[in-house]
Amino acid sequence: MSRRTLESLVALNLARGVGPTLHRRLVETFGSIEAALGKSEATLQKVKGIGPVVSRNILAAADPKKVQAEFDLAEKLGCRVLAFMDPDFPEVCPLTVHAIAAFAQSVSWTIRQDLPAF
Numbered sequence: 001m002s003r004r005t006l007e008s009l010v011a012l013n014l015a016r017g018v019g020p021t022l023h024r025r026l027v028e029t030f031g032s033i034e035a036a037l038g039k040s041e042a043t044l045q046k047v048k049g050i051g052p053v054v055s056r057n058i059l060a061a062a063d064p065k066k067v068q069a070e071f072d073l074a075e076k077l078g079c080r081v082l083a084f085m086d087p088d089f090p091e092v093c094p095l096t097v098h099a100i101a102a103f104a105q106s107v108s109w110t111i112r113q114d115l116p117a118f
């Protein structure tokens with residue numbers, strides 16, 4: 001997975017109001033997360049479920065400084081940012097994934113939407 005793709009995943013995860021369904025719709029509509037993040041507020045709002053607030057949240061989350069801050073936090077914590085489609089992503093049972101997500105959210109770590117749906 002390219003660094004750009006991983007950065008785009010992190011950016012989308014930072015966007016309040018974007019869960020797995022909107023994530024999927026964005027990719028289906030624009031072809032990739034990177035492409036979706038490059039769209040205007042008006043264009044994003046053409047996706048079912050995305051209104052003015054969520055479209056602004058998506059654009060705000062794509063701020064390179066915010067994305068880099070997540071990578072910096074991971075490094076500080078001794079972690080590596082992985083997406084569920086990364087070959088190094090560990091295979092775990094669904095309960096473990098959700099426990100990891102709950103813990104991660106408690107330390108302001110945003111991986112929730114990178115997790116596979118169960």
